Amino acid sequence: MRRILSLLGLFLLTSFSFAQEVKLEVYAPSLVAVGEQFRLTYSINKQPTSLTPPEIKNFEILAGPSSSHSTSVQVINGRVSQSETISYTYILEANKEGKFTIDPAVAVVGNQELKSNTITIEVIKQNNSAQQQQQGQGGEQQEQEQARDDLPNSELFVSVDVNRRSVYLGEPIVATLKIYTVVTLANFEDSKFPPFNGFWSQEIETTPNIEFQRENVNGRLYNVGIIKKYLLFPQKNKNLEIDPFELVVLYQKRSNRSQSIFDDFFGSVETYRKKLVSKPITINVMDLPSNAPETFKGGVGSFKLEPTLDKKTVKTNEAITLKIKISGSGNIKLIDSPKVEFPEGFEVYDPKTTDKITTTANGASGYKLFEYVAIPRSPGNFTIPPIEFTYFDPSKAQYVTLKSEEYNVRVSSDGADSGTVSVYGYGKEDIKFIGKDIRFIKTGKLGIKPYSTFFFGSLMFYLTIIFLLLCFGAATYYMGKHQKELSDIRLIKNKKANKVARKRLLIAESHLKTNSRDLFFEEIHKAMWGYLSDKLSIPVSNLTSDNARIELKAKEIDDIDIEEFMRIISVCEYARFSPATDDSEMNSLFNSAHQLIMKLEQIIKK
Incomplete structure (x- = not known):
């Protein structure tokens, strides 16, 4: 019985592995330097019958293809999953600068033919100063280590990159805090992020772990990692400065000082601390044109106006809801509610505001919803005028006004206002019955009492005063005694x-x-x-x-x-x-x- 169950489990595991989607992918750095060696790897998640690599031009093949195979099996909550990876790796060297494309590889799995993606690799030639600096590092390494290893700022630095330096008031800016390095980083310590004074800031979600990618900066290759990203909305129409970003990092370098025989053979690595400070960034904030209409509510970007009225035929004292949805991209969070002119005789409540906004590197997009609740208090035919909403479009450098249709509302009596006088512009609770709001002059005998029969100044009045004073004295005594006991x-x-x-x-x-x-x-x-x-x-x-x-x-x-x-x-x-x-x-x-x-x-x- 146990053997049958084992065979059944093996059959299910095999069936599961065959059910997986087969993929052929290629991996290589997108940016390399002339003379640099790198890996080109083709990876497939199932054993192929054959693999035909493309013709590799413009690169020298130093080694490969070398193959490797790995398999992993997981059992989670009784469910079995298996993954298999077969890799074919080439060691290539770039000999000339330019952008070069490597064609797809072709693999055959069973009766299925698969193609990998095409990959483009840019080869740059580093400037002479960068090469001389790298070559000089070996000769000066021992001297620098003895002098606290003062690593040049050109080898490790941070910066605040913005996607634009001149914007209109309220136009979003993407600020990216980056670290550039040519050395090995060990850890991050203290950090001080800019306060972004003069901006309304919102952090853009990034990956928890910093992923480094290669970038060409002035003819030199750096490993670049993104620390944080922010979406900034300038709130003042003047030149605003983004304060420096500070970060303390630990980095590693090889040392010529050996402490054991193993260091003489393998080499030793030492860790150093360095405080990095970015340069301040100045943003030119232009004021919006002065001809803003009254319907402008602070929106800067590109938006749509979508109003809806839930009912157009109601009875008195029955609520209607007018929803105004403003959607698009820009400073949606900062938009005020549009002005709506409700007819006289409508009791209007403050609008309820909800929003759903997504913040990405492309800016803030989503919608903001304003819900107006109004209650007609008198019957009749009423008209809600068209709703206008104006925003400023930075791409056109002008104001854009959106206008909705008008809404006709028919209000009939609910039968509860008979016997009342309908006064235009007032609610039902403000109406009084005519003839009952003023009392008639009393013509009967008045119950007027002489002065001597009043309570004030009488014997009972003075006795009451004495009784209250005695009660006050007793309460004061007991409260003092209780307070004394509490202090003990x-x-x-x-x-x-x-x-x-x-x-x-x-x-x-x-x-x-x-x-x-x-x-x-x-x-x-x-x-x-x-x-x-x-x-x-x-x-x-x-x-x-x-x-x-x-x-x-x-x-x-x-x-x-x-x-x-x-x-x-x-x-x-x-x-x-x-x-x-x-x-x-x-x-x-x-x-x-x-x-x-x-x-x-x-x-x-x-």
Whole structure:
């Protein structure tokens, strides 16, 4: 039976591997220098019947193709997954500068023919200063190491790159914090990011791990990594400066100083620290044209206006919802709500605002939704005028106004406003019944009392004053006494000693039920010593068996009770070193402690 199950599992595993999509891919650096050696690798996730590489021109083949094969099997939640990778690697050398394309390779898997992607490699020629600097590094290495290894800034630096340096007010800028290096980095330490004063900033999501890629900077190859990306919206129409970005890095270099025979053979590597500071960047912020219409709400970018009205036929006191959706790309987050002219007789609430905005390296895009809720209070036919929204388009350097259609709303009576006077422009709650808002002049006999019968100045008035003063004096006395008692910490502890001890005994009882032996004895011990400390106003740290006996004797406690107290303390202290105690003994100890504290509480008085 076991053999059958093994064969079945092998069959399922094989079937799963055949069900995977077969891919043939090529990997190589996109940028290399003249004379540099690099790897060209073809990778396929299934054993091919044959692989035909392309004709490699413009590069010298130093070695290859060398093949390697790897297989991994994973079982997650009962599901089996298998991955297989077969790689064919060439070692190439670039001999001349230019951009060169390597054609696809062709692989045959079963009856299927696969082609890899085409790859383009740019070969540059590094300038003489960069080459001389690299060659000179070996000769000066020992001297630099002795002088704290002052690595030139041209070999390791950071910068803040922006996609544009002249923008309009509110036009987004992408700021990228990069690190450029030709040495091996070991780690990053302290960093100080620019505060972006004068900008409204939003961080663009990047990969958690810094991925380095090669870039050509003034004829020299660097490994470049992106630290962070920000989307900046200038808020002031003047030249704004982006402060420097600071980063402390640890980098490694080979050392000629050997500390063992292995260093003489393999070479040694030392780690150095360097603080990198980028150059400040100045952004020219141009003010928006002065002819902005009243319907301009601060939008800069490219947008669409999409208003919708949920109902066009309603009854009085029935709510309608007007939704205005502004979508597009730009500073959507900073756009204010468009102005809507609702007819007289509509009660309008403040708009509810929601948004869904995605921030990428291309800018901020998404939508912002404004929901207006209005309640017509009187019947009739009403018109909501067209909604206008104006934004500034930086690509056209002009304002663009969008306009919707008008909405006709028919409001009928809900039958609840009969008998009221419909006043145009007022809600139903503002209307009063005519004839009932002003009382008539009373013509009957008035109940006028003489002055002497008033409460003010009477005997009852003065008695009430005296009674209130007595109550105030009594309240003041008791409050003062209570405050004095609260300030006496010893008195408070004395009064609460029994309550605290009972609380600890409850905890001990819970440990008793769960058979947590060590915790049970610890809580009994705390309850007994804590009660005695609070009741006798002696710190726990100063309590010993001797002075506890003396103090209890002074409180006229029987010798039997004193010995029982000491027995409970002794059992708790030695419990962790004694053999396991059965449940009956623990129950007996708990009951004894509980009864003793109740007895002491009745005897010991402040």
